[in-house]
Amino acid sequence: MARTTRQASIDDSRPASANYHANALARGLALLEMLAAAPEPLTLGEFSERTALPKSTLVRLLSVLAEMDYVVRVDERPAYRLGHKVQGLAAAYVSTLDLTVVAEAYLQPVALSTGQTANLGVLDGDQVLHICVAEPDRPLRFTTNLGARDHTHCTGLGKVLLAGLTDEQRAAVLPPAPYPSFTENTLTTAADLRKDLDRVNRRGFALDDNERSHGLRCVAVPVRLDDRCLAAVSVSGPAGEFTAAKQQEYVAVLDAVAKSMAGDPDLATALRIVHRSLRPAVKPAVNA
Numbered sequence: 271m272a273r274t275t276r277q278a279s280i281d282d283s284r285p286a287s288a289n290y291h292a293n294a295l296a297r298g299l300a301l302l303e304m305l306a307a308a309p310e311p312l313t314l315g316e317f318s319e320r321t322a323l324p325k326s327t328l329v330r331l332l333s334v335l336a337e338m339d340y341v342v343r344v345d346e347r348p349a350y351r352l353g354h355k356v357q358g359l360a361a362a363y364v365s366t367l368d369l370t371v372v373a374e375a376y377l378q379p380v381a382l383s384t385g386q387t388a389n390l391g392v393l394d395g396d397q398v399l400h401i402c403v404a405e406p407d408r409p410l411r412f413t414t415n416l417g418a419r420d421h422t423h424c425t426g427l428g429k430v431l432l433a434g435l436t437d438e439q440r441a442a443v444l445p446p447a448p449y450p451s452f453t454e455n456t457l458t459t460a461a462d463l464r465k466d467l468d469r470v471n472r473r474g475f476a477l478d479d480n481e482r483s484h485g486l487r488c489v490a491v492p493v494r495l496d497d498r499c500l501a502a503v504s505v506s507g508p509a510g511e512f513t514a515a516k517q518q519e520y521v522a523v524l525d526a527v528a529k530s531m532a533g534d535p536d537l538a539t540a541l542r543i544v545h546r547s548l549r550p551a552v553k554p555a556v557n558a
Contacts, residue, residue, distance in 0.1 A: 298335055300321070301321075302352070304317070305352050306356075311349040313349045313350075314328060314347065314349075315347075332350055335353075368540065369540035369541060369544050372540050373390045373531070373537060374402055374404060377403070377404035377503070382407075384519075384520055384523060385406045385511075386406060386412070387404070387412040387507060388404045388505050389506060390402040390503050391431070391503075391504070392541075394419070394548045395548070396445070398421070398431065399548070400415070400427075401416075401501070401544065402416065403416050403418075410508060411507060412486060412488075412507050420482070421450065423444060424449070424478065425481075425490075427502040428476075429466065429490070430490045430502035430504075431492075431502050432444070433470040433471050433492075434499030447459055452483065453482070455480045455481045474491060474492075474521070475489055475524070476489065476502075476504075477517065478506075479509075487507065487509040487512035487517075488506035489504060489512070489517050489521055489524065490502045490503065490504030490524070491503060491504075491525055492528065493528045493531050493532055495532055495542070496542075500541055500542070500545060501531075501541055503527060503528050504524065505523075505524065
């Protein structure tokens with residue numbers, strides 16, 4: 271006898287806890303997810319093909335969703351699109367997201383395990399903006415304020431964010447060389463900074479080696495979303511505690527937390543929202 275392959279059903283991914291009545295809710299939510307992923311309205315026939323549900327069942331589910339304004343019937347095929355009630359849910363979800371609060375749950379364990387100050391930063395115009403800061407419980411520690419801004423060419427966060435840009439984008443966010451010098455270790459020429467950023471891309475992390483302040487070191491790694499470096503996460507502290515071995519240990523911790531951050535839908539959404547409000551890169555002034 272010829273074997274028949276069972277068509278995948280919408281019920282295959284339903285929650286294990288769903289009983290008969292809850293299963294109807296799970297099916298209705300799955301239909302909304304299908305519409306959200308579709309570039310244009312879906313017909314009843316397309317729903318049937320994708321869900322393996324009878325059209326009679328789909329008509330009942332879609333009728334309830336339409337009556338509650340979560341879907342809209344657009345023609346006589348019939349075909350459906352999302353309704354305005356979905357926008358209300360999305361807006362309510364977004365309004366509850368605070369990137370600082372969401373990120374703190376990741377940074378606090380980093381500060382605790384490393385004994386160093388953990389930071390999350392983004393590129394805002396030509397500056398690094400500190401979105402979240404978590405300090406260890408110890409007297410000797412690096413201190414910065416939430417919302418503080420700093421230079422890009424001499425900080426771990428800044429160099430990670432610069433390394434993820436093209437040459438043209440870097441030119442838009444860097445001041446004309448020579449760059450401001452804060453210590454004898456500050457990289458002030460375009461050539462030296464470019465070499466350092468190449469090292470950042472090769473090894474996957476940036477090092478601020480007493481470049482912004484005497485006695486302070488910092489290591490930072492990228493947080494990648496949508497194939498882009500949208501943020502950087504770092505630990506900063508007394509330079510003497512950042513031995514080569516410790517730097518590698520800190521980088522391993524940061525790499526793990528950066529990956530977890532990127533995989534958190536709430537944090538990823540909050541980070542994308544923050545990026546929409548950041549200042550665009552400003553072209554440096556041309557000397558007359």
